[in-house]
Amino acid sequence: MPLHQIYHGRxxxxxENESVRVTVLAEGGHIAEVFDxxxxxxxxxxxxxxxxxxxxxxxxxxxxxxxxGAEAILLAGIMGHNVCLDxxxxxxxxxxxxxxxVHGDAPVAPYAISASDDGLRLEALLPLAQIRFERxxxxxxxxxxxxxxxxxxxxRSSAPPTICGQGHGSNGPTRRGRTVASRxxxxxxxxxxxxxxxxxx
Numbered sequence: 179m180p181l182h183q184i185y186h187g188r189x190x191x192x193x194e195n196e197s198v199r200v201t202v203l204a205e206g207g208h209i210a211e212v213f214d215x216x217x218x219x220x221x222x223x224x225x226x227x228x229x230x231x232x233x234x235x236x237x238x239x240x241x242x243x244x245x246x247g248a249e250a251i252l253l254a255g256i257m258g259h260n261v262c263l264d265x266x267x268x269x270x271x272x273x274x275x276x277x278x279x280v281h282g283d284a285p286v287a288p289y290a291i292s293a294s295d296d297g298l299r300l301e302a303l304l305p306l307a308q309i310r311f312e313r314x315x316x317x318x319x320x321x322x323x324x325x326x327x328x329x330x331x332x333x334r335s336s337a338p339p340t341i342c343g344q345g346h347g348s349n350g351p352t353r354r355g356r357t358v359a360s361r362x363x364x365x366x367x368x369x370x371x372x373x374x375x376x377x378x379x
Contacts, residue, residue: 181291185210186229186257191291193298197320200298205231207289207300207313209259212322222258230254232286248274251286260285263328264307276306283307297323303331 181191189204192211201211213220227243232255237246244253248269252260263284268274279286283304290301297316304311309328316323 181293186224188229188231188255188257191298193315193317195317195319198317198322200315200317200322202289202291202298202300202315203255203257204291205233205288206255206257206285207261207287207302207311208255208257208285209315209324210257212258214320216320224257225253227253229257233288248278249280252280255286261311261313261326263304263311264309273306278306283309284311287311 183190183192183201185192185201185203188210190201190210191204192199192201194200194213197215199211199213199215200209201213202208203210210222210224211220212222230240232251235244235251235254237250240250240254244250260281261284262281265273265278265282268280269278269282283306284302287302287304292299292301294314294316297314300313300315302311303309308331310331311328312326314323314325316325
């Protein structure tokens with residue numbers, strides 16, 4: 179199972195069997211390829227423009243290719259299947275000013291990719307959404323299994339962004355009431371499984 183490879187100029191990992199190969203991107207977590215070996219077809223979309231790692235996007239260098247608005251970083255790195263989390267579509271003016279891109283943090287975040295017992299495991303912290311997102315991909319013949327989970331990782335604070343004891347970021351209660359108020363990170367063992375406290379005020 180190649181965990182460190184290049185796919186269309188991007189850092190990637192893949193899992194395959196005798197029937198199919200699935201390739202995911204290290205930045206954005208996109209499922210870039212579901213290649214059917216019998217037909218020689220990948221039904222997922224590959225952009226006609228050059229794809230770059232979202233973290234390398236620079237408006238001064240890339241404006242002409244990808245634009246400079248809230249969609250630019252996503253367009254620079256989009257390929258195949260795109261996760262929209264925690265918004266679908268464009269951010270508000272305030273959200274864009276805070277760095278939120280079209281479809282949220284997930285399609286531009288860096289992902290840790292590892293081999294699981296029977297497939298690939300991708301994990302990312304979405305700092306603006308304050309969500310820890312995981313995706314597990316398995317293969318069974320020509321079938322691709324995808325299981326996803328996410329957990330809130332929020333803090334109550336009017337202070338600037340902080341990091342919890344698990345290394346997860348917090349931006350405070352600033353985004354359209356979607357940020358939950360809680361003293362502990364939902365990723366920590368002491369709070370796992372508890373429902374977040376609703377925002378106050």
